[in-house]
Amino acid sequence: MSNHPDFPQEQQHLAATIEAMKQVINDLEQDMDDRVHKINQSLSKKDEVSAYVHSLMKSDHAIKVSDISKALDNPYFGRVDFREDGTESFEPYYIGRTKVAKLDIENSKDILVFDWRDPISTIFYECQDGRATYEVLDRYTYTGEVSLKRQYKIEDGCLISMSEDNILSKLMSRQQESLIADPFLLERLLTGAGDRLKDIVTSIRSEQNQIIREPLNQVTIIQGVAGSGKTTIGLHRLSYLLYNEKLKPEKLVIVAPNKVFLDYISELLPEIDAQDVRQTTFPDLATTIMQIEPVIFQAITPSAELTAVSRWKGTPEFINIMEAFLDKKLQKFCEKLTSLSLFDNQLTITREQQLEKVIEGAGVPYNERLQSLQKYIRFRVRNFIEVYEANYKRGKAHADEKTAAGYAAEGKDFMEKHFAKLPFLELLTGYTKLFHDKQVWRKVKPHGTTIDVLLSHTLTLLTANQVERDDLAPLCYFKYLLDGFSHIEKFDHIAIDEGQDSNLLEYIILSRLSRNTSFTIMGDMSQAIHTDRGLTSWQQLLKAVFAEAKCRYYEVNFSYRSAKEIVELFNKVLPSGRSKAIPVYEIGRQPVIESVQSALAGLKRTLEIIEEYQVLGCKSIGIFTKGESDSQKLHNGLRQAAPHLTSLNLITTNVLSYHGGITIAPILLAKGLEFDGVIIWNASDKKFTADFHDAKLLYVALSRAMYYLYILHQGKLTPLLT
Numbered sequence: 023m024s025n026h027p028d029f030p031q032e033q034q035h036l037a038a039t040i041e042a043m044k045q046v047i048n049d050l051e052q053d054m055d056d057r058v059h060k061i062n063q064s065l066s067k068k069d070e071v072s073a074y075v076h077s078l079m080k081s082d083h084a085i086k087v088s089d090i091s092k093a094l095d096n097p098y099f100g101r102v103d104f105r106e107d108g109t110e111s112f113e114p115y116y117i118g119r120t121k122v123a124k125l126d127i128e129n130s131k132d133i134l135v136f137d138w139r140d141p142i143s144t145i146f147y148e149c150q151d152g153r154a155t156y157e158v159l160d161r162y163t164y165t166g167e168v169s170l171k172r173q174y175k176i177e178d179g180c181l182i183s184m185s186e187d188n189i190l191s192k193l194m195s196r197q198q199e200s201l202i203a204d205p206f207l208l209e210r211l212l213t214g215a216g217d218r219l220k221d222i223v224t225s226i227r228s229e230q231n232q233i234i235r236e237p238l239n240q241v242t243i244i245q246g247v248a249g250s251g252k253t254t255i256g257l258h259r260l261s262y263l264l265y266n267e268k269l270k271p272e273k274l275v276i277v278a279p280n281k282v283f284l285d286y287i288s289e290l291l292p293e294i295d296a297q298d299v300r301q302t303t304f305p306d307l308a309t310t311i312m313q314i315e316p317v318i319f320q321a322i323t324p325s326a327e328l329t330a331v332s333r334w335k336g337t338p339e340f341i342n343i344m345e346a347f348l349d350k351k352l353q354k355f356c357e358k359l360t361s362l363s364l365f366d367n368q369l370t371i372t373r374e375q376q377l378e379k380v381i382e383g384a385g386v387p388y389n390e391r392l393q394s395l396q397k398y399i400r401f402r403v404r405n406f407i408e409v410y411e412a413n414y415k416r417g418k419a420h421a422d423e424k425t426a427a428g429y430a431a432e433g434k435d436f437m438e439k440h441f442a443k444l445p446f447l448e449l450l451t452g453y454t455k456l457f458h459d460k461q462v463w464r465k466v467k468p469h470g471t472t473i474d475v476l477l478s479h480t481l482t483l484l485t486a487n488q489v490e491r492d493d494l495a496p497l498c499y500f501k502y503l504l505d506g507f508s509h510i511e512k513f514d515h516i517a518i519d520e521g522q523d524s525n526l527l528e529y530i531i532l533s534r535l536s537r538n539t540s541f542t543i544m545g546d547m548s549q550a551i552h553t554d555r556g557l558t559s560w561q562q563l564l565k566a567v568f569a570e571a572k573c574r575y576y577e578v579n580f581s582y583r584s585a586k587e588i589v590e591l592f593n594k595v596l597p598s599g600r601s602k603a604i605p606v607y608e609i610g611r612q613p614v615i616e617s618v619q620s621a622l623a624g625l626k627r628t629l630e631i632i633e634e635y636q637v638l639g640c641k642s643i644g645i646f647t648k649g650e651s652d653s654q655k656l657h658n659g660l661r662q663a664a665p666h667l668t669s670l671n672l673i674t675t676n677v678l679s680y681h682g683g684i685t686i687a688p689i690l691l692a693k694g695l696e697f698d699g700v701i702i703w704n705a706s707d708k709k710f711t712a713d714f715h716d717a718k719l720l721y722v723a724l725s726r727a728m729y730y731l732y733i734l735h736q737g738k739l740t741p742l743l744t
């Protein structure tokens with residue numbers, strides 16, 4: 023809107039800000055030079071503390087110089103005019119990606135641009151009906167009036183356009199027919215998927231801002247429909263916490279469903295200063311915890327019984343079995359303990375003394391108890407030998423050189439043999455023994471399978487040196503019971519994406535790794551498509567794992583990803599009672615459902631649609647099949663039929679990175695991703711029955727599309743879409 027009456031004034035302000043920023047950079051560089059001098063001076067006076075402080079300031083300034091230099095092309099994206107209640111006039115606050123402040127700050131005017139994560143920036147995102155509030159340090163609350171909220175498009179230091187947005191918040195809060203009238207957001211939503219997830223700092227909505235700014239030490243759950251920005255919000259929240267809580271990035275971790283997904287979010291993290299946050303999948307984290315890397319067995323099509331086995335392994339009930347097994351083992355060991363007599367009966371270590379070492383302390387890991395007994399015996403034996411040797415050296419009666427050497431040898435020999443008999447347990451051996459011990463399992467009644475199946479299936483795998491994916495969480499817990507988690511540093515904050523797909527035991531492990539029960543959990547119960555793993559409800563998680571914790575639950579229903587026409591279709595697939603997505607923009611083109619006579623005809627049609635999508639300007643295209651083998655076949659077919667298609671990428675369980683372009687994937691692995699155009703390879707009634715699990719799968723597949731969607735079907739169309 024370059025014809026806005028304030029445009030020239032805003033142009034001037036931008037030019038003045040850029041000049042002022044250059045001055046700030048100069049001042050900072052000058053100060054850095056002075057600091058070098060001061061560091062040398064302090065060192066020459068042996069004042070290391072001052073030298074250290076100057077060097078810290080110098081490094082801090084260097085970061086600021088780099089950040090402000092990067093921001094020169096585009097210093098801010100928004101402005102909000104705010105008058106605190108009880109004060110006279112409105113003050114303009116400019117909001118950008120980086121804070122720009124003069125070297126010496128005397129008042130708020132010395133802050134030229136506020137960082138989007140600063141407390142005051144909340145009024146830019148949340149001014150509802152002209153009123154706004156922000157909090158500083160969770161203690162001071164400022165409330166007042168907002169007279170103006172402006173957004174800018176700035177490129178290469180020039181103001182391109184600006185707009186005022188004040189009706190949107192009201193629209194959103196009423197949750198009514200909500201096609202958004204925010205030109206900046208619309209432009210942002212219509213720019214397409216591209217290769218990776220993008221940052222949204224210029225267009226964070228009010229409801230999203232609240233979630234991002236929730237306090238650190240609590241469990242924040244974000245339940246949201248497909249495309250509602252859960253992942254995006256969760257990652258921006260990490261950036262917010264890093265900035266405001268001054269956390270070390272390596273003390274924050276993102277736990278994501280797979281490596282492709284981690285690659286997909288990788289571009290967003292540096293944009294929001296979160297690139298050094300740890301990123302992992304649960305299996306990788308489990309490897310670190312277990313300190314071993316077992317071979318994971320993957321069943322191609324597991325039977326219902328084996329799926330039930332996997333499911334049971336993720337339940338807290340398994341903890342009772344592991345604890346009972348180790349308690350029993352320790353009890354048996356204690357029962358067998360006898361007094362030890364050594365060195366011609368001159369040293370006796372009584373049964374009671376040994377017992378005390380084994381049983382003292384609550385919650386001490388199993389192996390540590392045996393270690394403490396071992397340490398005690400070693401101490402007593404060595405002590406005896408040392409005293410005997412000292413006596414002999416002082417010429418005391420009965421102590422002679424030969425016996426001293428004999429006792430030393432006897433002590434060494436005794437300890438070697440005795441310690442080898444202590445029942446220490448190594449992780450995998452112990453886990454195998456657990457499955458051999460039928461007695462501890464006798465009361466277990468796993469749903470959908472039997473104990474015999476559970477034990478024999480697991481033991482067959484263990485004998486072949488394999489475990490299944492759902493053994494990882496129990497193995498981690500077993501490690502915790504055997505050796506504790508002292509080898510792992512606790513996290514200050516844990517963010518879990520696709521949280522509905524983690525089981526309770528995985529959450530219990532993660533909670534043991536959290537310093538302060540500080541979690542952000544993003545997920546959608548309607549996208550719980552793993553049959554062998556996952557939660558049945560958030561309440562179940564809160565009750566079983568976080569009953570003692572402070573929790574905050576949010577539900578977000580605006581779908582920012584898909585156009586209205588697509589949202590309306592995927593809303594139909596889920597049974598009533600599930601939250602429906604509310605669209606925020608439309609493009610005027612309906613999804614197409616098309617019958618194809620055969621796989622060959624489907625292949626031909628797919629190629630035509632790819633071409634059509636490319637003409638429409640799609641940068642990313644997703645083609646989804648129900649299972650992995652169909653994806654593989656389709657990939658081969660397309661490669662043979664169209665060797666000219668260079669950017670054709672197949673995602674399978676073993677693929678580690680995301681390449682964009684044209685992606686073929688089984689639905690399970692396409693979760694979390696988005697594409698300008700999507701083709702569903704075969705939505706026939708045979709592939710997708712009316713069953714709830716199939717409905718969720720189809721929901722995930724359809725909701726990957728931003729603008730264009732084709733649904734092909736060979737044979738009759740799935741009842742979910744009729």
Ligand SMILES: Nc1ncnc2c1ncn2[C@@H]1O[C@H](COP(=O)(O)OP(=O)(O)OP(=O)(O)O)[C@@H](O)[C@H]1O
Nearest residue numbers: 222225226227248249250251252253254582583694
């Ligand atoms: N405030 C916003 N401004 C602009 N784009 C937004 C906003 N919020 C979300 N989006 C966009 O919406 C899309 C979906 O976001 P995201 O992938 O985070 O959703 P999700 O809820 O995790 O999706 P799903 O569960 O379906 O995988 C992304 O393209 C994201 O950039």
